[in-house]
Amino acid sequence: MTAIHPASALAPPPPAALVLALPKGRILEECAPLLAAAGIRPAPDYADEGSRRLRFPTDDPGLDVVRVRSFDVATFVAFGAAALGICGADVLMEFDYPEIYAPLDLGIGRCRMVVAEPAEEAALQGLGRLSRVRVATKYPNVARRHFAARGVQADVVTLNGSVELAPGLGIARRIVDLVQTGATLAANGLVITDVIAPVTSRLIVNRSALKTGGEALFSLLAAFRRALGAD
Amino acid sequence: MAGPGDDGLWPNLQQARETTELPGRGFVARGADAIAAGRTLRPAPMTDDPPLHPALLPTGLCDLLPPEAEREAQAVARVMQVFASHGYQRVKPPLVEFADSLLAGSGAAVAEQTFRLVDPESQRMLGLRADITPQVARIAATRLADASRPLRLCYAGQCLRVRGTQIAPDRQIGQAGIELIGSTSPAADAEIVVVGAEALMAIGIARASFDLTLPPLAPALIDAAGITGPERQALAHALDRKDAAAVTRHGGALAGTLTSLLLAAGPADRALAALAAASLPQPAAPLAEQLVATVAAIRQLAPGLRITVDPIEFRGFRYHTGVSMTIYTPGRTEELGRGGRYLSGEREPATGLTLYSDALLRVAPPPPDRTLVYLAANADPETAGRLREEGYATLAALGNGDDQAARLGCTHILRGSELLPLGGK
Numbered sequence: 001m002t003a004i005h006p007a008s009a010l011a012p013p014p015p016a017a018l019v020l021a022l023p024k025g026r027i028l029e030e031c032a033p034l035l036a037a038a039g040i041r042p043a044p045d046y047a048d049e050g051s052r053r054l055r056f057p058t059d060d061p062g063l064d065v066v067r068v069r070s071f072d073v074a075t076f077v078a079f080g081a082a083a084l085g086i087c088g089a090d091v092l093m094e095f096d097y098p099e100i101y102a103p104l105d106l107g108i109g110r111c112r113m114v115v116a117e118p119a120e121e122a123a124l125q126g127l128g129r130l131s132r133v134r135v136a137t138k139y140p141n142v143a144r145r146h147f148a149a150r151g152v153q154a155d156v157v158t159l160n161g162s163v164e165l166a167p168g169l170g171i172a173r174r175i176v177d178l179v180q181t182g183a184t185l186a187a188n189g190l191v192i193t194d195v196i197a198p199v200t201s202r203l204i205v206n207r208s209a210l211k212t213g214g215e216a217l218f219s220l221l222a223a224f225r226r227a228l229g230a231d
Numbered sequence: 232m233a234g235p236g237d238d239g240l241w242p243n244l245q246q247a248r249e250t251t252e253l254p255g256r257g258f259v260a261r262g263a264d265a266i267a268a269g270r271t272l273r274p275a276p277m278t279d280d281p282p283l284h285p286a287l288l289p290t291g292l293c294d295l296l297p298p299e300a301e302r303e304a305q306a307v308a309r310v311m312q313v314f315a316s317h318g319y320q321r322v323k324p325p326l327v328e329f330a331d332s333l334l335a336g337s338g339a340a341v342a343e344q345t346f347r348l349v350d351p352e353s354q355r356m357l358g359l360r361a362d363i364t365p366q367v368a369r370i371a372a373t374r375l376a377d378a379s380r381p382l383r384l385c386y387a388g389q390c391l392r393v394r395g396t397q398i399a400p401d402r403q404i405g406q407a408g409i410e411l412i413g414s415t416s417p418a419a420d421a422e423i424v425v426v427g428a429e430a431l432m433a434i435g436i437a438r439a440s441f442d443l444t445l446p447p448l449a450p451a452l453i454d455a456a457g458i459t460g461p462e463r464q465a466l467a468h469a470l471d472r473k474d475a476a477a478v479t480r481h482g483g484a485l486a487g488t489l490t491s492l493l494l495a496a497g498p499a500d501r502a503l504a505a506l507a508a509a510s511l512p513q514p515a516a517p518l519a520e521q522l523v524a525t526v527a528a529i530r531q532l533a534p535g536l537r538i539t540v541d542p543i544e545f546r547g548f549r550y551h552t553g554v555s556m557t558i559y560t561p562g563r564t565e566e567l568g569r570g571g572r573y574l575s576g577e578r579e580p581a582t583g584l585t586l587y588s589d590a591l592l593r594v595a596p597p598p599p600d601r602t603l604v605y606l607a608a609n610a611d612p613e614t615a616g617r618l619r620e621e622g623y624a625t626l627a628a629l630g631n632g633d634d635q636a637a638r639l640g641c642t643h644i645l646r647g648s649e650l651l652p653l654g655g656k
Contacts, residue, residue: 079398079564080563080564089476092472097397097398098396098471098546099398100472101472101473101474102473102474102475102476103473103474103475103493103494104475104476105475105476200476202474202476205473207564208559208564208565208566210473210496210497211440211442211496211539211541211557212537212539212560212561213497214561218497218498
């Protein structure tokens with residue numbers, strides 16, 4: 001007799017080569033010099049957002065690069081699909097996967113996680129007397145934690161982008177979002193009322209991969225550390 | 232079992248099921264067939280939840296089917312055999328206990344993961360075990376208080392926890408483990424590691440990797456540095472996630488030591504060298520010596536065993552007081568088992584190791600399945616009995632013809648006393 005749905009089907013066999021997950025978009029460009037300094041040379045189209053390929057070989061047969069959405073880098077690494085990844089500290093704050101280690105601050109992708117409000121209302125009232133606020137954000141967990149620490153319940157409206165529109169269109173007066181230059185905020189009439197945390201990109205490693213990792217993983221970590229001038 | 236079309240009873244039975252009335256919910260469709268066909272005799276109100284599919288189980292629970300249920304049982308039996316061969320005697324604590332005693336001492340660490348219920352008989356709060364180690368500790372401290380030490384006990388059973396994680400969603404967890412109570416020697420820590428490795432080897436897991444940790448080390452360092460309050464919490468979180476940047480930010484004077492220990496996690500020799508190089512304050516230094524002695528003792532007993540060391544890891548080891556371990560296998564994110572030093576009954580030194588049977592099932596290579604033999608009408612019962620002793624499984628014909636053999640998955644048929652491959656004469 002054979003099992004229709006074996007429990008082992010939940011856990012497919014792991015990939016053979018080490019996989020490094022890189023985030024699409026803004027941070028990917030900033031990664032390039034760092035990868036070069038660490039001696040990682042992926043197939044040239046890895047940085048081409050038009051390329052349909054998602055997995056790219058490098059000149060090292062033991063290392064492949066995948067390109068996924070920034071939030072998904074954390075998920076890929078947490079599940080061990082990628083042993084390593086590069087993602088913003090914002091993603092780690094939001095997901096807080098215990099299976100992810102973040103041993104290196106890469107110092108790229110600098111920005112801030114902030115609370116912002118319409119300029120004209122920001123001056124009126126702090127959080128002092130409020131028991132709950134409505135907040136629009138891509139980071140529901142971060143927003144809830146931030147306001148809870150101040151004794152305020154956050155009613156979170158989760159959006160996947162264009163969060164700056166929310167106050168103007170009446171979804172929520174406050175937003176929690178990532179801000180690099182502040183130009184988008186200003187263009188939408190918003191000002192920063194609180195800074196939750198500074199954000200930079202991290203090299204992240206799967207816990208079990210680090211615990212059982214062979215020399216390949218440790219030498220890759222060392223290469224990144226050298227590239228950062230930390231060793 | 233009755234199935235559609237099997238007998239005349241079925242249509243009535245189905246109708247009876249379809250019109251079952253649930254109190255307060257109106258008439259709802261019942262029975263797999265009615266639901267599969269999307270039929271209801273009288274539709275439930277639109278706002279009602281859709282009827283539960285009869286196959287749906289609560290989050291984190293699952294049925295084990297053939298052949299995996301048998302494989303798991305065999306793996307646990309094999310592992311327990313290895314434990315017994317090293318002098319560990321089996322105990323069987325109950326599934327449910329008074330919450331007060333279940334969650335006392337080392338059990339307090341799993342309190343928030345424990346299902347609780349009120350005993351309808353005594354009206355007292357009961358706890359459904361989330362971990363067996365505290366139960367074994369209770370037995371050692373009470374009923375077996377006068378048994379000679381060191382006391383070696385082993386156990387196997389199921390546990391339930393309130394919540395799974397996204398990575399490890401199971402809420403029911405099978406445990407098979409050993410406890411070695413009444414010895415402070417590093418040889419005891421080494422023994423449980425080596426016995427654990429032998430048990431894994433016995434079920435075909437040859438590449439297990441033991442990660443040794445010192446859960447009390449990081450708290451001892453942080454206490455010695457006088458870091459308290461929210462800073463302490465932030466630092467603990469940063470250490471747990473090996474977030475070097477955050478450790479530097481919150482670590483104050485300790486940042487240098489902690490960062491170097493953090494980055495030392497990995498193969499044993501390198502990590503121990505980093506530990507030796509770090510200047511540790513008083514309560515931390517003896518802990519580090521324990522770890523060094525344990526690694527040496529393991530190396531002596533099992534030179535080939537793969538050992539990594541992570542000196543400042545303290546995750547999930549809230550009742551552990553000394554050298555602890557987590558078992559991994561390369562290429563898999565799940566843990567195969569955990570263990571470490573604790574205080575049994577809050578006073579006796581003890582160490583133990585638990586293997587997770589569900590993880591073993593997923594990682595261990597499957598043993599060959601039994602060969603199924605169809606017993607023809609004229610099959611010789613004695614030969615059939617001998618075949619079963621040899622590990623075959625026999626299927627009686629129950630008055631049906633030989634043509635049923637292939638449909639039931641048999642590869643062989645027993646005619647008289649002759650075992651023939653199916654398809655042959």
